[in-house]
Amino acid sequence: MRMTFAKRIDSLRASDIREILKITQRAEVISFAGGLPAPELFPVAEMKEISRLLMEESGRVALQYSTTEGYEPLRQKIAARIGCKFHTQASAEEVMITSGSQQALDFTGKLFLDTGDVVLCESPTYLAAISAFRAYQPEFIAVPTDDDGMIIEELGRILATTGNVKLVYVIPDFQNPTGRTWSLDRRRRFIETVSRYGVAVLEDNPYGELRFEGEILPSIKSMDYEGLVIGTGTFSKTFCPGMRIGWLVAAPPVIEKYVLIKQGADLCTSMRNQMEIDLFMDRFDFEGNLVRLTELYRQRRNAMVAALETMMPAGVSFTRPQGGLFLWVTLPERIKAIELLKRCLEQNVAFVPGDSFFPNGGVENTLRLNYSNMPEDRIREGVARLAAAIRSMDS
Amino acid sequence: MRMTFAKRIDSLRASDIREILKITQRAEVISFAGGLPAPELFPVAEMKEISRLLMEESGRVALQYSTTEGYEPLRQKIAARIGCKFHTQASAEEVMITSGSQQALDFTGKLFLDTGDVVLCESPTYLAAISAFRAYQPEFIAVPTDDDGMIIEELGRILATTGNVKLVYVIPDFQNPTGRTWSLDRRRRFIETVSRYGVAVLEDNPYGELRFEGEILPSIKSMDYEGLVIGTGTFSKTFCPGMRIGWLVAAPPVIEKYVLIKQGADLCTSMRNQMEIDLFMDRFDFEGNLVRLTELYRQRRNAMVAALETMMPAGVSFTRPQGGLFLWVTLPERIKAIELLKRCLEQNVAFVPGDSFFPNGGVENTLRLNYSNMPEDRIREGVARLAAAIRSMDS
Incomplete structure (x- = not known):
């Protein structure tokens, strides 16, 4: 290619999350990697009605x-x-x-x-x-x-x-x-x-x-x-x-x-x-929808925290968020999250290694788990596989 | 304000079009200033149907x-x-x-x-x-x-x-x-x-x-x-x-x-x-919609070109576009488009002075006219007022 890009382009690189998400789109993967909201609570029926109303009331302005x-x-x-x-x-x-x-x-x-x-x-x-x-x-x-x-x-x-x-x-x-x-x-x-x-x-x-x-x-x-x-x-x-x-x-x-x-x-x-x-x-009831969403995520957070508390080996710590979509796991220093991810992907479990979240890198024993987009039984199963993979890193 | 902006911000300034459009939102103004498509041909009824279909068929993916x-x-x-x-x-x-x-x-x-x-x-x-x-x-x-x-x-x-x-x-x-x-x-x-x-x-x-x-x-x-x-x-x-x-x-x-x-x-x-x-x-018939849109703009282009040919004083030239939304008028060098715009706004007619379209400025006797968003009779009336304003610049 003969064209010359701007200097800033040298520093842009594909996000790890993005590359991982490509792997984890297979239905059998338990993915804690993305940050997707739970689509089962999207207000699809209400949006159908809203689109109709808007086109009838103000279509030309809206478009x-x-x-x-x-x-x-x-x-x-x-x-x-x-x-x-x-x-x-x-x-x-x-x-x-x-x-x-x-x-x-x-x-x-x-x-x-x-x-x-x-x-x-x-x-x-x-x-x-x-x-x-x-x-x-x-x-x-x-x-x-x-x-x-x-x-x-x-x-x-x-x-x-x-x-x-x-x-x-x-x-x-x-x-x-x-x-x-x-x-x-x-x-x-x-x-x-x-x-x-x-x-x-x-x-x-x-x-x-x-x-x-x-x-x-x-x-x-x-x-x-x-x-x-x-x-x-x-x-x-x-x-x-x-x-x-x-x-x-x-x-x-x-x-x-x-x-x-x-x-x-x-x-x-x-x-x-x-x-x-x-x-x-x-x-429609925006607040009611938000309450339902929050309750669903609370249950999923509970499921993930409970599973981590029960199953994680000694030396692994994690946060207990009061809201939101993510929690953060710190592994013993000897375990590199990127190596752990390779083992987990063999078991159809995905997460994002923490290193990408440090602008200057250098922290290799952390990982981010998302709990908003997986049902509770899959969360428990995924954490069990993750715990087994961590144990296997010592052997 | 104590915060310091990036150097690039010094070179950003409000677009003239934007400022003019604020003035020209009054219904009585014949505006050749914007670049808006004709909303009367927006496929509002079809979009209502499409929104419904999409929410029914793939709502969760779409949202x-x-x-x-x-x-x-x-x-x-x-x-x-x-x-x-x-x-x-x-x-x-x-x-x-x-x-x-x-x-x-x-x-x-x-x-x-x-x-x-x-x-x-x-x-x-x-x-x-x-x-x-x-x-x-x-x-x-x-x-x-x-x-x-x-x-x-x-x-x-x-x-x-x-x-x-x-x-x-x-x-x-x-x-x-x-x-x-x-x-x-x-x-x-x-x-x-x-x-x-x-x-x-x-x-x-x-x-x-x-x-x-x-x-x-x-x-x-x-x-x-x-x-x-x-x-x-x-x-x-x-x-x-x-x-x-x-x-x-x-x-x-x-x-x-x-x-x-x-x-x-x-x-x-x-x-x-x-x-x-x-x-x-x-x-739906995307191409059919496009044909109707093109035909409407063709008629409006015809109306504007015909009005300009009939009404413009000697020394004014203009383009005859084979498509699109705009034509370009060149005034005698002694007439500044920004001064003309002031007179036109008094007569409730708006356009964009050409100077903004030259990255280094310096061309003051040109202007852009948009014909896509005005019915033919308003186009004729607007061009008549524009022509009168140009004539008045010599007196």
Whole structure:
């Protein structure tokens, strides 16, 4: 090939999850690898009705181009929901619709990152955020993290000694990949610390509404008095991914910049899909659907945690998430997750090795398990095979 | 605001079209400013039926995440259509679905452009392509262009004397903004010339299927034996924009790179929207709908050209497009289009001044007129007011 690609292309590589998913599409595989919602609870019958209603009531508007910012009534509903659920104060003007929240990650990279700028993130962090930001050629520093969130002393030390930190990326609720949730105290100290340095923060919250137990905690954005925190969310986990509707929430001058970026990137998000979610919320029971989904995931989390507690050999630890789709397993240091995956695939069990979730790599004994997309008996069977495979690694 | 944006943000500014469209949303304005398809021919009743069928037949698959490349049967249909219509030889594996073809422009900037690289384009060119590429901080060279396309001698001279040309962007069929179509001879000499230099080409063809008269010409991609040409197209103009479905077509190693870019940018395009277009093509008369649409635009083109011929004062020239949505007016040099626009807006007529379509500006006496979204009597009335405003500029 004679054409010459941009330098950034050298750093893009196929995601491990993607390659694994290709293997695991066979029906006999028990896959803990993806991050798919449970399709059995997609509101298929209701969507049929909503599509009909929308075409009858506003077909021509729905099928035309829309404004770049998005459909005003949906922006209002999102502003109201995040206010009510996470104490995030925002008006509709502070919300921009995105084509899924992955687009919000890409746009945030575009908005803040010049080559060589530094992004801080949790250690580990969401791997597709790493991919999104990597296109803008930053350096990553993974901030040490414990069960309560980022370790603030470490964050402060890095901010004090690193000149060009442009963005801090965090997922405080039921984090992907660990399932961990930041404590209230940690959130407060985090915003205090970043405010001292005036660094932009992207708070990603795709899973926050899927809480199995305990109190919802206020978003970090709700504690921000400097306009430093940008929020993003999505309907992919609370409704269905096929709509590709997410959002960004930020101060008006920041939203203005995002709108310019979106104009160049895809003009607008499907008006029809936006209007359908809006109409669904008006005519059907969005909250009831969310309650059913959360209950299903709670049962699956229970099944996976119980199976892990019963079956895992000594030296294996794992998180017990209070919500979301994932939990995180730490193996004894001598066991490499990628080697374990090879043995598991022979037994038709799949997961994602943890290494991909560390932007600078180097952690080989961890793995991510997804429990949202498998029935309980398959979860138990899969964990049993996983435990046997771990035991076999010592022999 | 204490946060620091990336350098690229300095060069992004609100599109003139966008700002004008805000003014022109009042019903009394005769707007030739936008580029909207005629909503009266959107297949609203059929889409209602398609949505129902899809939810009944494959609701859970349609509402789930899809692969990044897109829905295989739709990729096959696109490959077959562009082969049949434009002689573009491609397999489904060489087609990637995008969220509208604007996304294809953004991804192409991301794939090829480092800061300071050079993009060649027609003079004038599509303004949202300029916005998309500008995010990657290239320099633009607008290649002189006449009624038959780029002037090949000029293209050759620029390629011979400019070291870092990474991409040539062209719209050979019913170009936005001019409505002009490249001749067969110009296409052949173009591909010969770029092949000598091994530069990547993006051939954008959103309007090619909307031909009013004359023979369809083969795509430049169909003449490319080096794998240098990447094609992009969309269903926004032949079906409806609200679906947000476009595509890229390129050699497999190039599509692989685009897939990596799309994974980081939005994971996938709405599976439901892809499946609906595919199902529409199976169950309804896509071609028949396209014929009706083309006939409507032909009548509107006729109305606009006839009105311009009758009413325009001496010294005003304009293109007579054989298809597409736009024509291009050149005023006497003493008249500035932006001043004319101010007078026209007082008379409730809107258009886009041509200056925005030149990446380096400097051409002030041109304007773009859109005829797809206005009935014939309003077109005649709007042109009459435009002609009167031009006459008034001399007094």
